[in-house]
Amino acid sequence: MELKFSAFDSKEIIDFLKEQVVDGEVKVDAQTLQTQSYSERLAGNHQPALAFVEAKSIADVQGTLTTARKYHLPVVTQNRFTSTVIGADAVSGGIILSTAKMNQVLELNIEDGYAIVQPGVVNGDLDKLARKHGLFYAPDPASKPLSGIGGNIGTNAGGLSGVRYGSTRDNVLGLKVVLADGRLLELGGKTSKQAFGYNLTQLFIGSEGTLGVIVEATVKLLPLPLSKPLMGLAFFADMPTLAQATSALRMAGLYPAMLEAMDANTLQAIDEFKQTHYATNAGAALIFRIDMVTEQTVKVVKQILAKYHAQNVELTDDEEKQATIIAFRQAMLPAIFNGRNAVMEDMAVPTSKLAELVAYIQQLEKETGLRIFTAGHAGDGNIHPTLTWDKNLKDTPPTVTLALRKMFTKALELGGTISGEHAVGMLKNQWNNVELGPDLDYLQHQIKALFDPMNILNPKRKIN
Template sequence: MAMVFTAYDQSTVIDYLKDQVHDGTVKTDEDTLKKTSYSSNLSGAHGEAIAFIDAESIADVQGVMKAARRFHVPVVTQNKFTSTVVGADAVDGAFILSTAKMNKILELNTDDAYAVVQPGVVNNDLDQAARKHGLFYAPDPASKKMSGIGGNVATNAGGLSGVRYGSTRDNVLGLKVVLANGKVLDLGGKTTKQAFGYDLTQLFVGSEGTLGVIVEITVKLMPLPLGKSLMGLAFFKDMPTLAKATTALRMSGTYPAMLEALDAMTLGAIDQYKGTHYANGDSSALIFRIDSISPEGRDIVKKIMDKYGADPVTLADNEDDQKKVIALRQDMLPAIFTGRNAVMEDMAVPTSKMAELVAYIQQLSDQNDDLQIFTAGHAGDGNLHPTVTWDKDVKEAPASVTLVLRKMFMKALDLGGTISGEHAVGMLKNQWNNVELGENVDWVQHQIKSLFDPMNLLNPKRKIN
């Protein structure tokens, strides 16, 4: 519904907003607002914005916040709009503030191995730019080719290489943030060691637009590994065996850069989608990559595969063969989503508990005839993505979906895990704060929100509720 102003009519608000935005554009046409207000069809998860702002400068962002404060209008920050947790959809009467056009690499320093970028720089574009200088940007979420660095930072995005190189948080050195009051904070810096003051940089990483608007990011780059990499595809008799082999690889000293698991249900879906023959009973697949593999490292990998009965095993050390291996992981999502309604989830447990969680999820799938659950994920850090699916002809999600998700979440927490490993919280999980974090931490989080955003203008109802 449209916002109803009693002290001001809406045209007054929009006119004032336009006066504050000098470099970017303000759009209020129905088509733009509809396209940018929501990404999902979940009832109650989004509202209708009254304006969409394509900011092109820090001054534009400050201007939007000035208008928002004056008229008490909520501000929802968008970047490339790839959130999977309804983290950037509009709330009623909001300004949608897009930083997507703030997309310049401001500095790429090869001597000190860092880059300074605007939030709209696409992850993969930064990585490719760095590779021209013998460096690379390590975080690689599945949305790497389309998501912006700003959104990655706001959600603390993970990715395939997190087991070795960490998530986005581990690769951020500094931030420039516009607060709700319009002031700019310069946080962190360009050094890898910083011990002065409270660590506000990391407070804003993963804050999902609720504390400030990220307008500049300094990230660390890494030198490209020397030598050949080894990529492997190994099949194990079941997920518990795969989990043990994963732990052995992770602790072997070979430093895997990728450890991806696919359960039997997922392999079956890929077979159906691609006409392959990977599925075999309860067998699970592990895709792994080791950068700069040595002859000794290759021997260690083979011994681990033998110890845990992996069969068959494919080891690929040239680019063409590696592309064939990773294609199995890339086929996962279209295989699962094609012809089904689906909700993809995100949770993480200690790696020693991963097999237990997978087994529990399979039980839930077996107990609900109207659902199928496919489980894959980043085995190296215990981050699983169970995808709950149901018949395409059933438009409304069955009640069993909500019940199954709740049971999965509680099981992950019981195992010492989290219900958001890398996809953030958004609207979908914001009621779980006091369950996962406890009432005391939940209280402190709300106090932090109130300190930075006392008028509750920034991305309300997200992250915390």
């Protein structure tokens, strides 16, 4: 059905949009709009966009926003469309602005350790390119082979190595951003130290497309460590014990680059999915990696694991064996989602509180009767409890909503956050007032109004 406008018809709007998009494409066919307007894997009120813009230049982005301002249309920026929080689904009658085809590495500076990239460059592709020159790009979300740098920046994506190298925001030096009014801002630069003016670069990182459209980024590249990394797999009696061992490893001067945890439910799901036997006599598993290794490193690791009664410990610097351990970790999500309805959450607490939060989640599982799979980045207190229920049920059971509310409340009570790395999108924006408080919540809306007074950029995301 053609959308109706009181002052303009859709054809007039689309014709104008096509005039403004000079390098890319404007697509309005039903197949494209259905495919790009929403993700089938995320529940929500799915509605089609008016048009899908495949931008190939900064001019295309500016032209799209010119159209949006003229006709008062919402614009949702998409990159590689891997959002887990309904952060890139269409708004009915609006424009989807894709930056995926803006995918060139513009500069790879080996001497100073940075790269200048367009937003559609895939995270893993940049890392592979950097490694050919003895460098690497540190942020490694689970979507590393798929997600683009622009989307990573928009959500401040984390990942497995966050405990050592930080999240995306810790690896960005500068940005080019197009504002809702079409102005092009150049923020930050190429230096690791920058003290002039307000730090607007960091303001846009994690803003989820609500303040402007990222069209270029200058990111850090780090030198590859000299020694072979040491990777380990260890099993513990339960998740609280694992959390205590994790804290000890993190604070022992080892500087681990990875500390990944999986509970007994997750291990059982992997066993069912891959016909393995990881769950036998184990309540939790820890995968860890240390990039700078000495004899003392190995000695301390063994002492800590022994203190917390780790079993079936495997330590290796062999690349093939390490790949097998990583494959074990990568099987987690397919195994959990196999044959189940599921919602994966994303919370972070101070690492000293992780054991308490995990114990609370396990108690919730008993109280609600839900199957909850808890795993995540234990080294920085960021875990992903996944709540599951019968695949045959069409509607989400009330117990799921209740469990999420209790889980979120507990994380905040422990001094944590209910969005560690997956962003807010539309799934959690009602919690802004709870987590931030009324004064900061109001200030967030004032910032949004300053940068986007017509509220055309990704409306109802991030803040509600």
